[in-house]
Amino acid sequence: MTENDTHTDGSAVETDGGTVTNAQKHRETDYLDREVNLLKPSTPFMRDHLKLVWGTFIAWTLIVWGPVTATRLAPETMTSLTxxxxxxHYFLVALGGPTGALVLAAVYARSRDQLDDKYGIEHGTTETEPSGEATAADGGVEE
Known part of the structure; x- marks a missing residue:
């Protein structure tokens, strides 16, 4: 990993190492300044999320490419059944694939929300007080 040890600005990059010796260490980690190892995530949240991503990716692959592969392997069976x-084969590719992918997206979103609740991650918005100045469409202040 010698070619990835520095950023373009020359600053050194420190990897997370893929393990945590102290259970609270990940809370102190500034992930914007470190490279994160996606094959060996260092936090329980990252491990659970990676499992979710890989699981839904495998399900998506089976849903989208399964009918196509089955038609290639057994064309007589796939074309004779209605x-x-x-x-x-037409029904599964034209209706089953897109519907399955849509259902899978909903399952992923629900699972991700449950994962966020499990680890106490909140997605709130911060409200700002109006400054009293009108903002122009180009981002400047109207005079």
Whole structure:
């Protein structure tokens, strides 16, 4: 990893090492200044999230590419069976794939919300007090 030890500005990069010796150490880690090892995440949240990402990616691959692969391997079976008047391969690719991907997106969002609740991550917005000055459309202050 010698070629990735510095940023373009020349500052040194310190990796997280993929392990945590102190359970609270990850709370002190500034992940914007460190490289994060995606193959060996250092925090329990990152490990659980990575499992969720890989699990949904594998499910997506099966949903989207499964019917195509099955049609390639067994074309007679996939074209002779019908669902709602359509050949099975057409039904699965045209309706099953997009619907499955949409359902999978909802499952991922729900699982991610549960993961955030488990680790106490809140996604709130901060409200700012109005300054009394009108803001112009270009970002400047109207005079």
């Amino acid at each position: 669902v709602l008047g359509f050949p099975l």
